[in-house]
Amino acid sequence: MYHTWMRYFTPRPVHHRLGLVCLGVGLQHGQLPTVGPRTLDHHVAVVISAGSGWYRGADGRRTSVTAPALIWLTPGVPHHYGPDPAAGWDESFVDFTGPATATYTELGYIEPDRPVVPLADAAGARAAVGRITRAARRGNPLLEVETGAAVHELLVALRRARADTNADGDPVLTALARDAFQPLSVAEHAARHGMTPAELRTVVRRGAGCSPKDYLLAIRLGHAKELLATTDLPVAAVSRRVGYEDPAYFSRLFTRRVGLAPIRFREQQRRNVPGGWSNRVPDPEHPPTIVGTWT
Secondary structure, three states: OEHHHHHHHOOHHOOOOOOOEEEEEEEEEOOOOOEEEEEEEEEEEEEEEEEEEEOOOOOEEEEEOOEEEEEEEEOOOOEEEEEEOOEEEEEEEEEOOHHHHHHHHHOOOOOOOOEEEEEEOOOOHHHHHHHHHHHOOOOOOHHHHHHHHHHHHHHHHHHEEEEEOOOOOOOHHHHHHOOOOOOOOHHHHHHHHHOOOOHHHHHHHHOOOOOOHHHHHHHHHHHHHHHHHHHHOOOHHHHHHHOOOOOOHHHHHHHHHHHHOOOHHHHHHOOOOOOOOOOOOOOOOOOOOOOOOOO
């Protein structure tokens, strides 16, 4: 016995320009029939939250699938999969496409070379799929935009849930972020972790989808923007605080990456913050209450 529910959508060309569009969503459980062999022209994320089964790709090799797990179906790749016939499994799937899939693949969120990905937990992914199913009600005027936004959320949830990564961040990435403002080269950062620069590049690429240099640069520039927007520190002082001893080099780098010179950025983004910038992140579910007298 099995149960299947699914919906399919046909977004208009304007929706494709959002980057990702949802083409369909489904929830299934039980002793489901096998899928394929077949080949698709779009991506599908198949989330297995309970049970076990198998997957067979283009090379004909059979791979075991044990929940929680993710099966990536990618365009042009033949595939064949199904649950164990005796026990079945719980499955949710989301079909999607769009130009942003290339970027998500480059960043390592979509892994065509690893079609079966063990997950530490399927709850986050199931929550994103739940948002798609709720948006899929007939007559929803926001259908395409809501479901497309939820696909972005799903990809982030799946990336965070991978069993081979720490949901709170790779310790090496955490340490790099902590030490980002020290005037250290990539080789010096690598040596601190007992790695070669090539090994550090592999770890950072796997965890953050970029090189160590770009990872550190993003953190430095982000903090530089905060200092420019909320303090009166001279540009030279901002440069030193984020790890650049040469203010002229910092200004050129900032201008090239941000598109504005530091002084121009300050003019546009200036904020008066009496008492300083808070490091405590407000809870979006329980925002602070502003108490005052209205006149």
